[in-house]
Each structure stands twice: as C-alpha cells, then as structure tokens.
Amino acid sequence: MTDNIDSSWEDVQGHRYPGYGECIYCGSNGGSDGLRDEHIIPLSLNGDAVIEKASCTICEKSINPADTHLAKSVYWHYRLHTGSKTRNPKGRPDTLTADIEIGGEQTKKEFAAKEFPFSTALPIWGDAGFFRGESIDAPFPETFFHIYHWMPPDIREKLGLSGDEHFKVWSSGRVSAELFARAIAKIAYCHMVVRHGLHGFRRLALPGIILGKSRAAPYFVGGPLHLPPQPLGSKALHMVQHVDLASKAGPLKLYMINVRLFASSAHKEHGMPIYHVIAGAPRRSDG
Numbered sequence: 472m473t474d475n476i477d478s479s480w481e482d483v484q485g486h487r488y489p490g491y492g493e494c495i496y497c498g499s500n501g502g503s504d505g506l507r508d509e510h511i512i513p514l515s516l517n518g519d520a521v522i523e524k525a526s527c528t529i530c531e532k533s534i535n536p537a538d539t540h541l542a543k544s545v546y547w548h549y550r551l552h553t554g555s556k557t558r559n560p561k562g563r564p565d566t567l568t569a570d571i572e573i574g575g576e577q578t579k580k581e582f583a584a585k586e587f588p589f590s591t592a593l594p595i596w597g598d599a600g601f602f603r604g605e606s607i608d609a610p611f612p613e614t615f616f617h618i619y620h621w622m623p624p625d626i627r628e629k630l631g632l633s634g635d636e637h638f639k640v641w642s643s644g645r646v647s648a649e650l651f652a653r654a655i656a657k658i659a660y661c662h663m664v665v666r667h668g669l670h671g672f673r674r675l676a677l678p679g680i681i682l683g684k685s686r687a688a689p690y691f692v693g694g695p696l697h698l699p700p701q702p703l704g705s706k707a708l709h710m711v712q713h714v715d716l717a718s719k720a721g722p723l724k725l726y727m728i729n730v731r732l733f734a735s736s737a738h739k740e741h742g743m744p745i746y747h748v749i750a751g752a753p754r755r756s757d758g
C-alpha cells in the first residue's frame with residue numbers, strides 16, 4: 472500500500488504500445504468495426520499513452536460511463552481551468568456562473584472559464600476490501616472526499632467587495648465512487664498489459680470491473696482515507712507504480728498498481744490521493 476510509495480513511480484505519458492490483435496478486455500477481434508486505440512489515461516485528462524488497436528467498440532461503450540464521469544463530473548472544472556484536451560472543443564463553455572453568498576445574500580456571478588472559482592472533490596473509501604478482509608462482493612464503504620479548492624487571486628475585486636465583507640462560493644456536483652474506481656481500475660489494468668503483456672499475467676476480476684459487469688470494484692480498488700503525501704515533485708502529469716506484493720506478503724503472489732493522477736499538483740504538503748488496485752497475479756506456470 473502507501474508504504475511502498477518511495478520505490479519506482481513511472482511516468483506513463485508519451486508512449487505508444489502495439490496491440491495484440493484482440494480486445495484487451497473481452498478477447499474479441501472487433502468484428503467488422505475493428506479495434507480502437509485505447510488511452511491508458513483518458514485523453515480528457517491529457518493522457519497521451521496509447522495501446523494501439525486494443526478495444527472493441529462494445530467494450531468501449533461499456534467503459535465510456537467511467538471515463539466520462541472523470542471528464543465531465545470529477546475533473547470538469549479542473550479541466551476547464553487548465554484548458555485540458557477535449558474531443559469536442561465546441562462543447563466547452565467560455566464562461567461559467569458561480570453561486571456566491573455575499574453578506575448572507577445569494578447571488579450569481581459570471582466568470583471566464585479559466586477564472587472560475589471551483590472545487591475538485593476526489594472520492595476516498597478506504598483501502599481495497601482485499602486488505603480489509605472483506606468479502607469479494609461487499610459494497611463500497613462510506614465514501615469521503617478530498618476537496619481541492621481554487622479561486623482567482625483577485626476574486627474580492629471581481630466581486631466588488633469592500634474591505635471586510637465575507638463571501639462564500641457554493642459548489643455542487645455528484646461524484647460516484649463506483650465509476651471513479653472503475654476508471655482507476657482501467658488505468659491500472661492497461662498498465663499491467665503494457666508491462667506484462669496481455670497474456671503474461673492473471674487478470675483476476677479486472678475486465679469485469681472495468682466493463683461494469685462485476686460489482687467487485689471495492690474489493691480490488693482502494694482510496695486510502697489518510698491525508699495524501701506530498702506531491703511527487705516530478706514534472707510528470709500522471710504517475711503509476713507497479714508493486715510486487717509477493718515480496719511483502721510471503722506466499723501471496725499478487726501485483727498491485729498505485730495510480731496518482733496529477734501527481735505533482737495540489738498543496739505542498741498534501742498532493743493528490745494515491746489509489747491502489749489489486750491488478751493481477753503471476754501466471755501459475757511462473758511459479
């Protein structure tokens with residue numbers, strides 16, 4: 472788990488990996504639609520590492536809700552603020568309206584998208600059920616959030632506030648731990664595929680979780696409740712870490728992937744959360 476973070480974090484950006492002639496999730500050859508390139512980290516989060524011809528269109532549709540949840544809910548305002556990539560530039564608003572309370576009065580104020588005060592809420596629900604001794608079909612525990620706020624430095628001027636007037640910015644939005652965990656599971660699984668080869672490891676329940684067919688996401692995917700450690704301090708946008716649990720846990724042989732999105736962002740003392748995924752096991756013939 473997080474006591475392993477001092478070892479090797481990898482920058483996943485900037486790579487193209489050849490595919491396997493089959494969908495990495497269901498094994499189909501894609502039929503007449505063929506196979507599509509699969510982004511390891513969603514394009515919407517500026518992910519640019521790709522496994523070529525790796526997903527059939529049916530699996531792509533099943534994965535879409537989880538990727539869309541990251542793009543349009545969890546990181547929506549963050550993306551507008553940072554001007555991250557989009558497949559649909561015309562669908563991107565130039566201005567946004569904030570609900571603001573000034574001196575007890577509710578009001579609305581329009582901001583340019585880059586200047587919009589926002590909060591990003593990242594769900595956490597504790598370690599993966601596997602580590603907590605849960606059963607494989609146990610539901611998600613109660614979900615909490617790490618919340619990251621951003622405001623334009625001149626917001627008081629923008630709101631026309633006098634010296635000591637108080638204000639609050641209200642934010643709303645719905646974040647689903649389940650969709651978030653599925654998106655994290657996909658990143659971890661893709662990393663396993665490029666590292667071990669599609670047939671080089673036992674994939675456990677991951678494809679089913681990623682496609683939304685298995686309810687075991689909370690057993691395999693964890694979002695620790697403690698405060699995240701410092702940002703990783705590299706320039707890398709997103710970082711992934713492969714951990715061999717076999718060396719830590721005796722006869723137990725499992726691979727865990729840690730995923731840290733926007734790894735060098737947030738506050739000096741506390742960066743973004745580190746999620747972990749029980750992402751596979753060695754093939755039996757490997758010992």
Ligand SMILES: [Zn+2]
Pocket residue numbers: 494495496497498499526527528529530531
């Ligand atoms: Zn498929």
